[in-house]
Amino acid sequence: MPKPRPEDIRAAMADYVGNVHAAYARVAFTYPPAVQGGLELLASPFTVVAAGARNLHVIATGERLAAPRGPEVSADFEQDGMVWTLRFLDPVVLPALGTAESGEQPDPRSVRRAVGIGRYHYHLVVRPGSDLTAHHATHAGTGLANAHLAAARDYESIRAHASGNPGLVDELAAADAAGLTRAHGLLACALVPWSEGVKESLASGDRKRVRRAVVAALRGPG
Numbered sequence: 001m002p003k004p005r006p007e008d009i010r011a012a013m014a015d016y017v018g019n020v021h022a023a024y025a026r027v028a029f030t031y032p033p034a035v036q037g038g039l040e041l042l043a044s045p046f047t048v049v050a051a052g053a054r055n056l057h058v059i060a061t062g063e064r065l066a067a068p069r070g071p072e073v074s075a076d077f078e079q080d081g082m083v084w085t086l087r088f089l090d091p092v093v094l095p096a097l098g099t100a101e102s103g104e105q106p107d108p109r110s111v112r113r114a115v116g117i118g119r120y121h122y123h124l125v126v127r128p129g130s131d132l133t134a135h136h137a138t139h140a141g142t143g144l145a146n147a148h149l150a151a152a153r154d155y156e157s158i159r160a161h162a163s164g165n166p167g168l169v170d171e172l173a174a175a176d177a178a179g180l181t182r183a184h185g186l187l188a189c190a191l192v193p194w195s196e197g198v199k200e201s202l203a204s205g206d207r208k209r210v211r212r213a214v215v216a217a218l219r220g221p222g
Helices: 006-029 095-099 109-117 134-161 167-179 181-190 196-204 207-219
Strands: 046-052 056-061 071-079 082-089 123-127
Touching: 006 046, 006 056, 006 071, 006 082, 006 134, 046 109, 046 167, 056 109, 056 181, 109 123, 109 167, 109 207, 134 207, 167 181, 167 207, 181 196, 196 207
Parallel strands: 046 082
Antiparallel strands: 046 056, 056 123, 071 082
């Protein structure tokens, strides 16, 4: 069987990302406009990095990346109200990716560090070929949309009940989106320092649990 050409692999990745976003949009568009407005993938243009290390990583970020140089390939897309640039990075373009994952298991944090991404909208790890299917993309996009919508609804509720601390709520949401568990916990405690439920939730290391505890604390009993 002939080895896939680089352009074929890039085309398959572009289709995969497009299918992820299509599934995401199908779920998001069933919600009111104000809820959709809280979803970062629908709010502004973003970049999707397809980074080839030991594993293949697909990372969406709102952070600004330097313009492509040398052999790097990129392409622009617009679909369902989303606008993104897809960029392909491998150890030839970015040597740090060659040593970003030392073992067989994926190391998303090390890959993001190699690319220089701090805050991200999503980070998927896929296997070339077997995972680059419309079926897999649909599951991934649907799961992402449901997770993002749950977070958007929770932060909408937190903002409504903590109207005196909009900046702190924005920082809390940003830490959650960026996967900064420790910072997220510290901000949660700063927002509702009286809540024992929030303090207890920190031990779980689960940002969703902490977020729900903050919602419960602000809403109060009843």
